[in-house]
Amino acid sequence: MIRTEGLTKRFRSVSAVSGLDLDVRAHDIYGFLGANGSGKTTTVRMLLGLVLATSGSIEVLGHQMPKAASTVLPRVGALVEGPAFYGHLSGQANLAIFDASGPAGSRRTRSARIHEMLDTVGLSEIGRRPVKAYSLGMRQRLGLAAALVRAPELLILDEPTNGLDPQGIHEIRQLLLELNRLGTTIFLSSHLLAEVEQLCTRVGVIDRGRLVVQDSLANLQAPTGRTMLSTPEVATAMAILNGRVVSSDGPRLIVQGADPAELNALLVGHGVRVDELGPERRSLEQVVLELTAARSDHTERP
Amino acid sequence: MIGVELSKLFRRPRTWLTLVLLDALPTVVAILLATTHLGPRPGQGPAFLSAVLTNGSLFAVAALAIVLPLFLPIAVAVVAGETVAGEAQSGTLRYLLIRPIGRTKLLVAKLISVFSFVMAAVVLVAGTGFVVGRLLLGHQPLSAAVSSVSGSQLTPAQIAFRTLLAVGYVGVSMLGVAAMALFLSTLTDSAQSATLGALAFLIGSSLLLTLDAATSLQPYLPTRYWLSFVDLFRDPMLLRNVERGIGLQAVYVAILLGAAWANFVTKDIKS
Numbered sequence: 001m002i003r004t005e006g007l008t009k010r011f012r013s014v015s016a017v018s019g020l021d022l023d024v025r026a027h028d029i030y031g032f033l034g035a036n037g038s039g040k041t042t043t044v045r046m047l048l049g050l051v052l053a054t055s056g057s058i059e060v061l062g063h064q065m066p067k068a069a070s071t072v073l074p075r076v077g078a079l080v081e082g083p084a085f086y087g088h089l090s091g092q093a094n095l096a097i098f099d100a101s102g103p104a105g106s107r108r109t110r111s112a113r114i115h116e117m118l119d120t121v122g123l124s125e126i127g128r129r130p131v132k133a134y135s136l137g138m139r140q141r142l143g144l145a146a147a148l149v150r151a152p153e154l155l156i157l158d159e160p161t162n163g164l165d166p167q168g169i170h171e172i173r174q175l176l177l178e179l180n181r182l183g184t185t186i187f188l189s190s191h192l193l194a195e196v197e198q199l200c201t202r203v204g205v206i207d208r209g210r211l212v213v214q215d216s217l218a219n220l221q222a223p224t225g226r227t228m229l230s231t232p233e234v235a236t237a238m239a240i241l242n243g244r245v246v247s248s249d250g251p252r253l254i255v256q257g258a259d260p261a262e263l264n265a266l267l268v269g270h271g272v273r274v275d276e277l278g279p280e281r282r283s284l285e286q287v288v289l290e291l292t293a294a295r296s297d298h299t300e301r302p
Numbered sequence: 303m304i305g306v307e308l309s310k311l312f313r314r315p316r317t318w319l320t321l322v323l324l325d326a327l328p329t330v331v332a333i334l335l336a337t338t339h340l341g342p343r344p345g346q347g348p349a350f351l352s353a354v355l356t357n358g359s360l361f362a363v364a365a366l367a368i369v370l371p372l373f374l375p376i377a378v379a380v381v382a383g384e385t386v387a388g389e390a391q392s393g394t395l396r397y398l399l400i401r402p403i404g405r406t407k408l409l410v411a412k413l414i415s416v417f418s419f420v421m422a423a424v425v426l427v428a429g430t431g432f433v434v435g436r437l438l439l440g441h442q443p444l445s446a447a448v449s450s451v452s453g454s455q456l457t458p459a460q461i462a463f464r465t466l467l468a469v470g471y472v473g474v475s476m477l478g479v480a481a482m483a484l485f486l487s488t489l490t491d492s493a494q495s496a497t498l499g500a501l502a503f504l505i506g507s508s509l510l511l512t513l514d515a516a517t518s519l520q521p522y523l524p525t526r527y528w529l530s531f532v533d534l535f536r537d538p539m540l541l542r543n544v545e546r547g548i549g550l551q552a553v554y555v556a557i558l559l560g561a562a563w564a565n566f567v568t569k570d571i572k573s
């Protein structure tokens with residue numbers, strides 16, 4: 001759905017994105033993770049043809065961008081660096097203006113589509129008030145509604161949950177999951193690890209303009225071949241396991257070996273009580289921190 | 303798309319405020335004239351103001367002459383400066399472009415909406431001038447003949463026709479400023495900067511017109527032929543300067559729009 005090769009953008013001397021090879025497949029929920037200033041928004045702008053790449057190629061929905069923008073973009077819904085509206089007009093009027101401005105927005109179905117979308121994002125009661133009276137989260141919801149109003153095949157969302165309350169984040173997550181289930185491919189950028197962990201099937205991590213990893217979430221969080229164990233009798237357990245303990249943190253031990261059942265039998269056999277036991281999985285946070293830390297060790301610049 | 307641009311322009315309260323202010327100045331002048339009967343002596347002050355005391359219909363043209371030097375170009379610069387930079391400032395530009403609207407198409411739509419505003423403004427000023435003039439000033443019957451600037455008599459039909467020509471000419475005269483503001487609007491993300499830049503261009507031109515040392519430049523200044531619409535009320539009509547004025551505006555429009563287009567279609571939209 002999205003494929004870039006060697007995508008690079010330099011702003012004068014600043015290199016915002018360098019040699020990015022993205023691969024977003026159909027039906028993915030792709031999480032594009034990166035710290036502030038790592039190049040997420042710049043990448044999104046290039047995907048949408050707003051910013052022209054310094055070098056490299058972009059393919060979206062099977063066509064070259066930005067050359068094929070007029071065939072690609074009608075099938076894409078997007079949120080780029082926060083929503084934007086005409087403040088003196090109502091939410092409803094704003095959606096109607098954007099819908100009427102371009103192709104693929106049938107006038108006949110417009111008002112029905114807009115009402116349905118406002119309802120979906122929870123703005124049905126407020127859709128008639130001018131947007132300048134909206135709160136941050138309400139604007140964010142309206143921005144999502146604007147991206148969704150023509151049922152796009154591909155959603156490109158730059159920090160979609162910015163400014164939303166926990167309830168709102170939950171609603172949007174459910175909405176995106178539902179859309180994905182119905183066939184929409186979703187590319188979302190975020191600096192929130194938890195958000196990506198809860199929502200995405202594939203993850204790309206960008207660090208200072210470079211892609212440091214791109215893999216399925218399941219692979220990234222694959223068991224490490226070690227077992228995590230929690231017990232109130234740490235000293236006894238360590239004595240029994242003698243030498244197999246990799247690290248300990250209070251009642252928690254990380255033990256070599258990928259077979260929790262074997263470990264359980266061993267400990268219980270010795271009369272050691274066990275609170276918790278399971279294969280160790282790395283959190284996305286650990287993965288990302290390790291990868292970005294590795295990079296900072298190797299970068300020559302301060 | 304063009305319909306959408308027009309509806310955006312005319313749904314903005316500021317557009318209507320601008321039009322109201324534009325009509326307020328000639329109305330105030332008409333009230334003052336009607337209460338004091340102190341017209342400027344012929345040949346002084348804005349054109350036609352001495353004639354309107356006897357024939358109110360002429361106040362349509364007089365109203366144009368009143369707003370032409372400053373009020374009208376400021377209004378045009380505000381609206382045209384807003385076009386692209388205003389969308390960039392509010393962030394809506396990126397959403398229009400990914401809608402998608404081709405950049406050339408957006409620019410053309412903006413251009414047409416600015417042109418519509420200019421024509422609406424000019425027609426409204428002339429119309430208000432006519433109504434106010436009939437109500438407050440010189441109550442000659444509509445059928446009465448009017449003296450031309452050259453002193454001979456013009457029939458009401460001739461006056462009506464020439465007033466229409468004048469409306470068109472004043473509209474065309476504003477296109478250079480409009481194109482300048484539109485060009486600057488594609489350069490900056492601040493509507494105010496674009497407007498002020500266009501006004502600087504205008505004021506610079508007006509200033510050079512008064513300077514003897516700039517004589518060689520004067521035929522090329524955008525404001526050079528603005529007041530030539532007065533020539534339309536001579537008998538016979540004197541078209542030389544009007545034609546030059548139209549040609550000059552056309553050249554400014556072509557160059558500035560070319561520059562606006564070249565800049566806008568390759569620009570990184572970072573707003």
Ligand SMILES: Nc1ncnc2c1ncn2[C@@H]1O[C@H](COP(=O)(O)OP(=O)(O)OP(=O)(O)O)[C@@H](O)[C@H]1O
Pocket residue numbers: 011014015016034035036037038039040041042043191572
């Ligand atoms: N218009 C610009 N001119 C110069 N440099 C820019 C411009 N826009 C972005 N940059 C630089 O490009 C880099 C990437 O910026 P970008 O906005 O893509 O980051 P981001 O990942 O979206 O960050 P955030 O999480 O804060 O939104 C930054 O170093 C920034 O300083």
Ligand SMILES: [Mg+2]
Pocket residue numbers: 040041042081158
């Ligand atoms: Mg960003």
